[in-house]
Amino acid sequence: MLVLLLLLSCVVGCAKPLVRRMETTAYCGCGECCGWHRGSGKYLKLDFWNRYLSTGRNKGKPYPGLTARGTVPGEPYPGLFSMDSLYRPWVIPFRIVFFPWLLLPKDGTIAADTEYYKFGTRMHVPGYGWGVIEDRGSAIKGADRLDLFMTSHSKALRWGRRKVNVRIEKK
Numbered sequence: 001m002l003v004l005l006l007l008l009s010c011v012v013g014c015a016k017p018l019v020r021r022m023e024t025t026a027y028c029g030c031g032e033c034c035g036w037h038r039g040s041g042k043y044l045k046l047d048f049w050n051r052y053l054s055t056g057r058n059k060g061k062p063y064p065g066l067t068a069r070g071t072v073p074g075e076p077y078p079g080l081f082s083m084d085s086l087y088r089p090w091v092i093p094f095r096i097v098f099f100p101w102l103l104l105p106k107d108g109t110i111a112a113d114t115e116y117y118k119f120g121t122r123m124h125v126p127g128y129g130w131g132v133i134e135d136r137g138s139a140i141k142g143a144d145r146l147d148l149f150m151t152s153h154s155k156a157l158r159w160g161r162r163k164v165n166v167r168i169e170k171k
Contacts, residue, residue, distance in 0.1 A: 018168040024125060024146045026159035027111070027137070029065060029073065033156065036063040056138075067109060067135035069119045073149040076129035079105030111135035111147035117168075124167040128159075 027033040035055040051063040067073050078084055080103040085092055095103065108131035110123060121133045128148050137147050146166065150156040 018170065019165050020144070020168060021163060022144045022146050022166045023161065023163050024128075024148055024159075024166070025161050026148045026150045026156035028150050028153045028156045030153045032153065034063070067111075068114075069134040071109070071134050073109035073135065074106060075149060075151050076108035076131055077106040078129065079103060081105075105130070107132045109134045109149035111137045111140050111149070113140050113142055113145065116143040122169040124169075126164050126166075127162070 031037055031051070031054070035053060036051045037054045038049075038051055051065070053059050053061050053063050065072070080092065080095060082105070107122065108129060110125070110131040110133050112121075112133045112135075114133070114136050117133050119133055122130060123133070123146070124130050125146065125148060131148065135147070135149070140147050148159065150159065
C-alpha cells in the first residue's frame with residue numbers, strides 16, 4: 001500500500017521539466033555590454049573609478065552594477081560534486097583546503113523577458129550550466145530569447161549566439 005502511494009505521488013508530483021529551443025547570447029558587466037562609461041563630464045572625466053549610465057532614461061546616473069532583481073550577477077559554478085571533480089580529481093584537496101566556498105554549487109545569472117519568465121525561474125542551458133532569471137535586457141524580447149552572464153567580455157564573445165535546448169524548472 002505504501003509503495004503504491006509513493007508511486008502515485010511521484011506520478012502526480014514529478015512532472016517532466018519543460019524543454020524549449022531558445023536563442024541565447026552572452027553579456028558581461030563591461031561598458032560595451034551594459035551601457036555605461038567611466039567618469040563624468042561634471043568632473044572633466046577625472047573620476048575614472050566611477051561608472052555612469054550612458055544610455056536609457058537614467059542616462060548620467062551612477063551605474064550600480066546590479067541586476068534588475070537587485071542581485072550581483074555571477075557565472076554558474078558546479079561545486080565539488082560535479083563532473084569536473086571526476087575529470088580532475090587531483091584538484092579536490094586544493095579546493096577543500098584553499099577554496100572551501102567553492103564546494104557548493106552556484107547558479108548563474110540569466111536575463112530574460114519577464115513577461116514570459118518570472119524572476120527566480122531556474123533553467124539549465126547546455127554549455128553554461130544552471131542559471132536563475134535575475135535580469136532583463138532591452139534587447140531580450142519574447143519567450144525564446146535568453147542572455148547569459150559571463151565574467152569577462154572575451155567569454156561573452158566566444159559564446160556568441162547559440163540556439164540550444166534549455167530545460168526550464170517549474171516552481
